[in-house]
Amino acid sequence: MTDSDGTYNVAKVESQMRKGFLEFPVLLIIGTKPTYAPDILKQLKQANLLVVEGTLYPLLSRMKRSELVTYVWEESKSGPPRKIYSLTKAGENALELIETAWKKLDTSVNKLIKQYEK
Template sequence: MSDTTHSFNIENAKSQMRKGFLEFPVLLIIGTSPTYAPDILKQLKEANLLVVEGTLYPLLSRMKRADLVSYTWEESKSGPPRKMYTITKEGKDVLAHLEESWRALDTSVNTLIKQYEKGN
């Protein structure tokens, strides 16, 4: 019930998968290994999922607010301190649902593509 107050409601994971797509890859990256924003941007870029600061920072804030991730400040040898993000237990649960939704979407779309190509 308390889930309805924020946007990471598991029940509409499928809807979320379409509306706000980026939380999925970002959560995957943080889930793989704790990181901070500029590194996430770099990884997204390497994966050909271009995202910019103005998109990522608000997204991270939302995920923090929804308790999908947590962060600790960590000193750097080359500049100001970094917010190192780590996935939470709840984040892992949501991630599992997002992954399921992704696979369903993947299957659906690829089916539509096959139908399209069958007709030339």
């Protein structure tokens, strides 16, 4: 969702909204409370968004690379250390934009549904 220079491209947000949509709920989850991959998977599952490791880890890497999120290592008592992800300032801004795009999309689609049901 970012250009090669790292800037956030607003025009791409709506395009992506119709394609890779997953970034949005992941940003929401991380934004609500910093956490690590397996917990994000759990929360997505609770939200009926079934995602697998092979999808989430590359997504987190991409978001780290484009500086929407960052992480700190945290020791665990039941296994290897964890990467605790949190939103950057840029991530918060991006989330605002995506949320706006989502609401617009939501309204538009629900309008089309009503038309269809008539």
